[in-house]
Amino acid sequence: MADLDENTPMTENTLTCIGSAAKAFTSALLAVLITEDKKKRGTLSWKTTLREIFGEEFRLTSDPVVSSHTTLEDILSHRSGVGSADALLMAQVYPEKYRDVLRRRLILLPKKGQLRGQFSYNNLMYGLAGMAAEAIGGKPYFELMREKLLEPLNITTAVLVDNLDYSQPLTSKPHQMIKGSVKRSDPRFYRLGPFSPAGGLCLSPTDLTKWLYFVNTLGTTPSKKRLVSSFDFMEMTSSKVALDFLTQLGFSLFDPYPQPSYTAWYGMGWFGRFYRGSVDFFHGGSMFSYNSVVVMDTIKQTGIAVTVNGLNPTILQLDLYPLAYYLKDLLLDKTPWLNKTTICSYPEPWGNPFFRPPPTQNVEEKYVGETGEFVGVFGHTLYGEVLVTDNNQSIDLKWGEVMKGTLYDRTNLLSFRLRVDDDVFSVLGSEIGDIKVVFNQFYSGQYNNLEITFQGMMEKYNFSRDVEFNFFLPSQSTSSSTARLISFTTEFCPFVLIMSILVNLFNRL
Template identity: 35%
Template sequence: MKRIKRTSSRILAVGILDKMIPRVLSCIFLIVIWWPCAARLFDDGLDTYIKNTMKCNTVPGMTLAVVKGNETWVKGFGMADMDTDRLVNEETLFVIGSLTKAFTSALLAVLLSNNNKGISWTSKLSDILGNDFEFIDPVRTSQTTLRDILSHRTGLANTLGSLCGYPSGLTRKDMTRRLRFLPEIQPFRETFVYNNMMYMLAGHVAEVLGGDTWENLVKTKLFQPIGMHSTTVLTNPSQVSGGNTAKPYMIKEGKLVNGTERLYQIFPEEPAGAIMTNGADMVKWMKFILNKGRTETNLSLVEQNIFKECFQTMNHLDPQFYDHQISKPTFPVEDVRLGYGYGWSTSFYRGYTKFFHGGTLMAYKSLIWLFPDHNIGIFGSANGPATDESDRALNSVFYYLSDVLLSEAKWINETIACTFPKPFASPFQRPAKIDPDQVNPVKPILDKYVGRYGSVLMPDMEITKNGDTLMFRCNRIAGILHPTHVENEFKSEVTEPWEVVLSSRYGSNETELTTVVFKMDGQKANSLEWQLGYSLVFIRNQGFFDEYVKSMGAESRFGWRIFVFIMCLNIVLI
C-alpha cells in the first residue's frame, strides 16, 4: 500500500508539473517578448529626459502611462510626498481635473445605451428634467440638448462658485434650478464657451436617468466593470493629503509647499473635474476607449453608435483659445486643433488624428492623448507646481513619447523641454498695463458699502473695512477693493488664499483685477455687481439660502422673474 501511495504521489506530482511547465514557459515567453519593448520605451535615455524635464520645470512628481496595442507601460517619477520622501509609483493617485469630463460623457453613453425611453444625445433637457430645468431664455430652455451641454455650446457664463466654495446643503438638483440665472455671454450654439457648470448639469442628468448619485453611478457603471479599482472621486479635500495620493505642491517664495487643503473641494461640480486615479487604472481607461467601449474582458458597455458620437467634433475652436497653435512654419511640426465634443478635443498631429484633453485642479495638471487609428494612448499627471511650467513639462514629454510611438523623428529635446515654446515662439505673456481707473482715485466713505450681499449663483459676499481699506470675502476667497476715479466703482484684487493669487498671475507678475460696482439707495449700497466678463448681481442682506432666494426655485416659474424685476428696478431707481 505504501508503494502504491508513493507511486500515486509521483504520478500526481508529474501531472502538476505537466500543467505548470507550459504556464511557466508562457510567462517566460511573455517576459521575453515584453521586456525589449519596455526597455525601448523606458530606457535610460527616456528616464533621463523625463527627470531633467521635471527638474527644470520644478515638477515634484509625475505619473506616466502608455498604451500601444496590447502593450502597456506605467511608471512613476519624482516625489509623491516631499516630507517623507515617498516616491510616485504606478498606484499613486492624482487628481485629474477636467479629464473627468470624458468619464461623465461615457457614463451618459452607458445610461443611454440601456434606457428604454428613447433618450439620445439630441434629447431636450426640458424633456428629461421637466420643471426642474430652465435657462435664461425660452429658446435655450426648449432647445438645449445633451449634445449642447457636453460640447460647451450653450453660450452661457461659467461661475467662480466652486472656487469660492458653495455652502453645505446644496444639491445638484438645487443648483440646476439656479442655472436659469446664468447670463448669456455668446449666442446659443454659435461658439465655444467652456463651462464647468454644464458638466455639473450633465452629472445631474445622469442622476435622473440612473436613479443614483453621479458618484455611485460612475463607480458602478464605469470604474468597476472597466477594472479601475483604485479610482475614486474627490469628495473630501483631506483625500489629497492621505493614503497613496500624490500631495499637491505649489511654489511659494521660491519653494514647493503644500497649499490650502479646502480648495480641493469643488462640490457640486465633481462631474466636471474631481476624479482621482493612477497610471495603472488609466491604462485600463485608455484601452476601454481605444477598444470602442469594450473592457479588457471583452464586455461591451456602450452601443457603438452612441459611443462613436462621443468623439465627434461639435464645436469648432478659435485658434486664439490656445496660447500657441503648433503649426508650420513657426514650429517644425503641426498639431492643428479642430474642435471639441463630449469631453474630448480633436487635433491632427503630424497628420495623425488625436483626441486629447487637459485637466487642472489647483496644483494638479493632467493630460491625455489618444491616437485611435494606431491604438496609442498616453496619460500623464503632475502634482505641481500649477504654473505654465507643469504644462510645459507634460507637453514636452507627450510630444517626445508620441514621436517614439509613431516612429517619427523627434523634434523636441531636453533643451527645448525646458524652454518651450522657445526657440520657436515667445512664451505667452499677459501684457502689463496700468489701469486708468486707479489713477487719482476718489476717497469713498467706506461705511456705506459694508454689509452682506447674496447671489443665487455664488456664495455670499461679505464687505468689511480694515482702516482705510475696503475688503471683500466670498467664502474661501478674499481680497481688497481698490477705489477708482469713478464713484462707487472698485477694482477687486484677490489676496488669499495664496494659491489663487498665484493662479491668477498666469503669464504675468501681476494679479488680474476685476471690477465691482456698488448700486446705491440714497447713502447706502443696496446691491453690487461683480463684473467677470459678465455681471453677477449680489443683493444686500440676502443670503444664498434665504427664503427670498428660495422663492426663485423651480416650484415657482414666476419667482425668478420677480427677482430679476426687483434687481432691475433697484438699478433703474439709482
C-alpha cells in the same frame, strides 16, 4: 515626489487628480446609460433634451428656446450658448448637498451666445451633465460612475477630489512655489462640489491605463464586455462644434514649427486634432497644482497620459503638451522633432520665449476711511451673498467659503480693487487675475449694488442689498432685482514635483 515634505515617492498606485481630463469620464458615463436604455428599447440619446430629463419646469437661462431645446450633446460639447461661472466654482458657494438647488436656479444664468452657435468652454454645464446622469440613473453621480463605469473596468482607486484623504501616503499632494520655496498647497481650495463632473476625478496611474484601454477599444472592458455601443462611443469623439481661431491657435502648431498640429473640433469631452498623419483625441486638465493631458489614437491603438501635482501655475501648452508630442512621435515610430534641448527651451527656437512671472496682486494703497455706506450683505439668488464688513476703517469682502480679501486702490467714489488674502491668492491667483469691485445705486445713505469683475476669467457678477440668498428660498424667482444680470464676456523642464507618464501601446492591428 508625491509629497516633498515627507519625501514620499510617486508610485503606480498613488492617487493623482486629472482635472478637466475627467470630462471624458462624465461623457462616458452618459454613453453607458444611453447604451443601456437602447437595449431596453428606450429613447434616451445624445439628442435628448434636458427638459425631457428634468421635467417641464426645467429652465436654463430665461430664454425659452435654450430651456426647451438644449440637449445632452449641447452641454457636453460646450455649445449651449450659456455663460460660464468659474468664479462661482472657486468661491465654493454651493456645497455638494445643494447641487439640486443650483440646478433649479439656472434660469438666472446669462446667455453668452446662440444655442449651437459657437464653442464656449463651460465647466458648469458639465456639472449639469452630472445632474442629468443622476436623474437618468436614479443614484448620486459618483455612485453611478463607480457602478456603471469604474467597477466594470476594475478601476478601484478612483475618488472625487472633495473626498480625497490627504493624510494617506498614496495620495499625491498638490505643491506650489511660494516666495521662492516649494510648499504644499492648501487642500481646502481643492473642492469642486456640484462642479465635480467637470474635473474632480482622482485615480492612480495603474487605473488610468485601464481607462486608456477602454477608450482605445471604443467602450469595452478588458474582459471584452461592451459598455458603450461603438456608434455612441464614436459620437463622443466626433466633431460637434468647430473651434474658433483663437482656441485653435492655443492648441495647434503652425509654421515655423517642424511638424504641424491642427486642433479643429470638440466632441463630448474630447478635442480633435490632426498630427503627423494621425487623428488624435485629447484633453488637458488643470486644477491649480494638479494638471494632466490625455492623448488617444484609437486607429493606431495608442494612448498617453501625463499628470503632475506641481508647480502651480502650470501652463499645459508649454509644460505638458510638448512632452506629449515627444511621446506621440515615439509611438508613431517617427523621429521626434523635440529633443532633450528643445523640450526644455520650448517654444524656442521656433517661437518667442515665454516669460512666466509668478502671479502678483497689482494693488498699492489700502482704503482707509468711512465704511458705513459700503458695509452690509449683498445677495444674488444664484450667485450667493457677499459680506462687506468694516475692519478698523478698512473694508473686507467675503464671497462663498474661500473668496475673501480687502479693498484697495479706490480710483473714484465707486471703484476699488480687491486684494484677496495671501493664502487664497497663492492657489487661485493665476486663475482669477485682477479683481475689480464697483459699488453703485446710492440711496438711503448707502450703496445698494455691488459688481465684482474677475479679469483673469473675464466674468462679471452683480449682487444687491434687496436680494436674499438662501438655499431654501423659492428657486426660480425672476423679479427685476434678481434677474438683473450682466453677460459674461467670457472666456520638460519646468520644476515639477511629480510626473507620472503613462504610455499604453496596444497590439497594432
